[in-house]
Structure formats: C-alpha cells, structure tokens
Amino acid sequence: MTVNFPRFLRTVAQLKKVQLTGRAAQAGYRLWNRVCPSRELTPEPEARCMFERPVTLPDLLGEVGQQRLLLWDRGEVSYHGVAGPADDWKAESQTRLWQYERHYQDEIQAMAVAVAKGNRSRLVDGSRFLTGFRRSCPFPGGTAWEPYPTARRILNQAIALAQAPDLSGDIVPWLPAQLRYLWGRLEHHLLGNHLIADAAALVAGAASVSAPGIAGIWQRGALLLERELDRQVLPDGGYAERTIQYHSIVLQDALVALALSQVRGLPLQIAPILERMLAFSHRVRRADGSFPLVNDATTGGTVTLETLDALARFCGVAVPPDRAAGSESQVDAPDTGWCFIRSGAHELFFDHGEIGPPEQPGHGHADTMGYELIWDNAMVVCDTGVSSYAIDATRAYERSPSAHAVCSVDGEGLDEPWAAFRVGGRAKIDPLEVLRNANGEYRISCSAQSYSGWRHAREILFLPGARLRVSDTISDLSKAGARITTFIPLAPSCVVVQRKNSFEISISDLRLTMDVEVGKVRSVDDGWISRGFGSREPRKVLAIDADSRGQVCYNISRNSVSP
Numbered sequence: 001m002t003v004n005f006p007r008f009l010r011t012v013a014q015l016k017k018v019q020l021t022g023r024a025a026q027a028g029y030r031l032w033n034r035v036c037p038s039r040e041l042t043p044e045p046e047a048r049c050m051f052e053r054p055v056t057l058p059d060l061l062g063e064v065g066q067q068r069l070l071l072w073d074r075g076e077v078s079y080h081g082v083a084g085p086a087d088d089w090k091a092e093s094q095t096r097l098w099q100y101e102r103h104y105q106d107e108i109q110a111m112a113v114a115v116a117k118g119n120r121s122r123l124v125d126g127s128r129f130l131t132g133f134r135r136s137c138p139f140p141g142g143t144a145w146e147p148y149p150t151a152r153r154i155l156n157q158a159i160a161l162a163q164a165p166d167l168s169g170d171i172v173p174w175l176p177a178q179l180r181y182l183w184g185r186l187e188h189h190l191l192g193n194h195l196i197a198d199a200a201a202l203v204a205g206a207a208s209v210s211a212p213g214i215a216g217i218w219q220r221g222a223l224l225l226e227r228e229l230d231r232q233v234l235p236d237g238g239y240a241e242r243t244i245q246y247h248s249i250v251l252q253d254a255l256v257a258l259a260l261s262q263v264r265g266l267p268l269q270i271a272p273i274l275e276r277m278l279a280f281s282h283r284v285r286r287a288d289g290s291f292p293l294v295n296d297a298t299t300g301g302t303v304t305l306e307t308l309d310a311l312a313r314f315c316g317v318a319v320p321p322d323r324a325a326g327s328e329s330q331v332d333a334p335d336t337g338w339c340f341i342r343s344g345a346h347e348l349f350f351d352h353g354e355i356g357p358p359e360q361p362g363h364g365h366a367d368t369m370g371y372e373l374i375w376d377n378a379m380v381v382c383d384t385g386v387s388s389y390a391i392d393a394t395r396a397y398e399r400s401p402s403a404h405a406v407c408s409v410d411g412e413g414l415d416e417p418w419a420a421f422r423v424g425g426r427a428k429i430d431p432l433e434v435l436r437n438a439n440g441e442y443r444i445s446c447s448a449q450s451y452s453g454w455r456h457a458r459e460i461l462f463l464p465g466a467r468l469r470v471s472d473t474i475s476d477l478s479k480a481g482a483r484i485t486t487f488i489p490l491a492p493s494c495v496v497v498q499r500k501n502s503f504e505i506s507i508s509d510l511r512l513t514m515d516v517e518v519g520k521v522r523s524v525d526d527g528w529i530s531r532g533f534g535s536r537e538p539r540k541v542l543a544i545d546a547d548s549r550g551q552v553c554y555n556i557s558r559n560s561v562s563p
Helices: 005-012 015-035 063-073 096-104 108-116 121-136 147-163 165-183 191-210 213-233 244-264 271-284 307-315 393-399
Strands: 076-079 080-084 328-333 338-343 346-351 371-375 378-381 407-408 433-436 442-449 455-463 466-474 484-489 495-499 502-507 510-516 520-530 536-545 551-558
Touching: 063 121, 080 096, 096 147, 096 442, 108 121, 108 147, 108 165, 108 213, 108 378, 121 165, 147 165, 147 191, 147 244, 147 307, 165 191, 165 213, 191 213, 191 244, 213 244, 213 271, 213 378, 213 466, 244 271, 244 307, 271 307, 328 346, 346 455, 378 502, 393 510, 407 466, 466 484, 484 520, 484 551, 495 520
Parallel strands: none
Antiparallel strands: 076 080, 328 338, 338 346, 346 371, 371 378, 407 484, 433 442, 442 455, 455 466, 466 551, 484 536, 495 502, 502 510, 510 551, 520 536
C-alpha cells in the first residue's frame, strides 16, 4: 500500500503526547499477549456482590434485548443483520465490528431483565452463556480482550448483576480480574468515547463487587470519568465528537455509572454535566423523534431519548420538558456547530461545526457547512449517516463530500478524512451569522478555509414553507480548471424528474421545484442513506458543477402543479 506521507504527517500532528505513548503501550500489550500463553480467567472466591436485592433499572435494551433472546433460544446470535452460531465466540469469518459486538455481551443484560421479570429459566441460560465465553476466550488475548469490548462487557455484566443478583455466581468471581485488566489497558491512545467507556466500566463494575483493590479502582475510575466528561462535553451540552450516536452512548454509559454508584452511596460528581448533555439531546431532537444524521450516526444505532430520560429519572438527573409543537424557533448549539431553524412543519438544520476534536475526529465526515431540509414534515435533503466501519469503498463514500449537502473541489472536501477513522488536514471555520428579516426570511451565512487552502462561502436564504435558496462560492484555488461540484443528497422518498437545468421533486402530495440559477446540472447519481450498520436504503444525489467563477446557486420552492 502506498503511504501518503504529507497526509500522514497532517494526521499525526494533531495527536496528543499521551496518544503516542499510549499507542506504543497498546502495541506492547498485544505483543505480550501473543508471546505469553493464554490462561484461564481466575475466579476470586472472596469476591462479593454488592447488591442485596434487585435494582429496578430501566430496560436499556428494550425490543433489541428481546430479539437477542429469541435468537439465543434458536442457537444463534446476530449483529448488524448478520447471523452466526451462538457457541462460536471467535467468529473468525466475521468483521471486526461484528466480533466486537459479540463480546459486548448484550445478551446477559437481556437475560437479567427476563430474570427480574420472573423468568427464572434465564438464570440457566446466563450461566451457560458466560461459561461458554470463558471457555472459548482464554484470558488474555484476541478480540475479546481488547480494551473496548472488555469495557462494554463489564458494563453489561454490572447492569445484569444489579438487575438480577442471582446471576452473581457466574459474574462476581470473574469481574474483579476484568476490572484490573481494563485499568491496565486504558485507551489513552484513542481518548474520545472509548476512554469514557473505559472509565464508566471501571466505576460501574467496581460499584458492583467487593474484592481486594476494587475500591481503589472505583476511586480512580471516578476521577477519570469526571475529568474526561468535563474535557469532552462542550459548553452547549453537545459531545465533542459531534455525532448524536456517540453523544447518546456516552450519556448512557455515564448514567449507568452514576446509577450504580448512587445505589452504593458512592459520591460520583457528574450529574450537572449529564443534565447539560440530556438538555442538548432534547433541544436537537426533531418532532418525529429523529436526529441529524451528520458524521457517524445511524437511525438504528442511537440510544432512544426515552431510554435516556428513564435512566436520568432513576438517577435524579433533571429531564427537560417536551418542546412545544408547531412553534417557530431558532435553536443554536454554537460549540457543537449545529443550528436549527424550525417553523411548524418545516425545519432547516445547518452544520457549521468542526469535524471533531483535534485529537480524535475519527467519527467525523467531510460534511462541514452541509444541511438537512424538512418541508411539510417530509425529509427532502438529508445526510447519509454511517453503515460501515470497514476500510472499504462504502466507508470512503459515506465520509466523502459527495455523500453530504456540501461542495467539493476535485473530489476533496474542506477536511481530509481517510481510511476508516483517520483525518489529515482540518478546515478553519469562520463564525456563523444568522439574521431574520421583517417578512420572516432567515439569512444564514458561513465560510471556511479548506485544509489545502481554498475557501468556501455559503449563504442560505430560508423562508419556511416557501423557499430555500443556496449560494456557494469557491475561491483561492491553487490551480486553474479545478472541478467544483455542489451535492444535494435527497431523501429516499423523493421522486426526481430533470427538466433541462431544473428538477421537479415529488414526495407523496408535496411538489417542489429546484431551479439551478448559477452553474450546470452535472448528474443525478445513485446514493444511499444508512438504516443501520450493514443496512442501506437507495436514494438520489443531485450534482451541480460551478460556473467559471466558482459559483453555484439553486432555489427550492413549492410547486402546486403536479409534474
């Protein structure tokens, strides 16, 4: 494979020193695990469960948990739509993400919920499930013992233990060793949501058992969790990786750690930050319950807000009231870089945020200055989301500008995503300006300089329910003749008919016209929108080439005449 050294240097230049030393440490751990023979996870008979009676936590898995149990009863497991035998823990033919999911052990949490509801037969299933894991995945080594699946497994086992203490014989003796192992393998090389998951697992797991040294692990985990939440949660309540999917995962992990600590009477000081995160989730959720699909987000992978609310109430974390329907409002999350213009059945979402924190933008896409449009409660322009974490053409497309409502220059965006989770050069984004005139029309303007030097200025005029006008100007190009293209990814429900240099867009009874005022229609491409990992729904993407001055302008308006 050819190495792009300038891009590699642009990537490494953003890393923190702790990531570089942490990467070396993780490489050393992997080498040690390969050299040393695997050994059985050693039970600790003196370990004790700290829950005297079942804790009535909300059901965090819901329908997904029920589906997992139905599959287990048939001798199967399934992740991301791909099934496998329940007794195959190595799953060597599956993708790395599938293997990770296998070792999270969501099933044990679902079994505990069933036990708490009176189905005692699930105790036998739980014992068989955990015994199969220990026999198939010697300690340490392999995917099962990488830090992130270890952390998620500890979280699931701690939740299961709280809900069904009768499972303690199959969880408690082996939990302390997993906690000690994770403490020695913290993901400082990645930071981001991985390190928060590690810290939450240490807190939740150590709150659940008593064994030599475990109280100290809880204290160190609590300090780490408090520090990382303070560092990674933005002032507006958004999560620094700027994806609603990981915002929700981080929030749930921290709430679980807080809930189990509170049951034990342990003083974890994170409630104010979690209130801020939950308030953010309520502000950015749409009337239909959906969220923007920017960066790594998918309709099938985000924790529901109802689940987060229930867990927050259990912890005594304030839950915001529901937003009044039908009102007109401008909702700003300036630190995250998200802006919403809402008016009744219409919404414009504009993304002017960074691709992610400098040291960990791996879940970011080249979507800066992109937008999503809802008209008469129908999605018209929408982001793509994520359906794959593999280093392949699918991942490359979903992170590229052609999958978002943005501009590209010779196929490049403002930022430089590459591989599965890498970003080289980063855009420099100017402040957003939003003005509203007397007739209710909004003017949104923003500009940014790409990592390679060219600039993109975008102005959007939005009169809800009447028109959307988008003007793009690309300047400061380093070479003449560059191909400048603006993309408009439509919702799957949109039916498109091209009319010379315009389009008729139909969504059920809604009829819209898109007139290209400046620039020329290049193509109507086939694209998709994510419906979960491994699941994609086809849709059309419009592509408009800029004129000789580097400009594109198009206008979307209501058309009452059927095409």
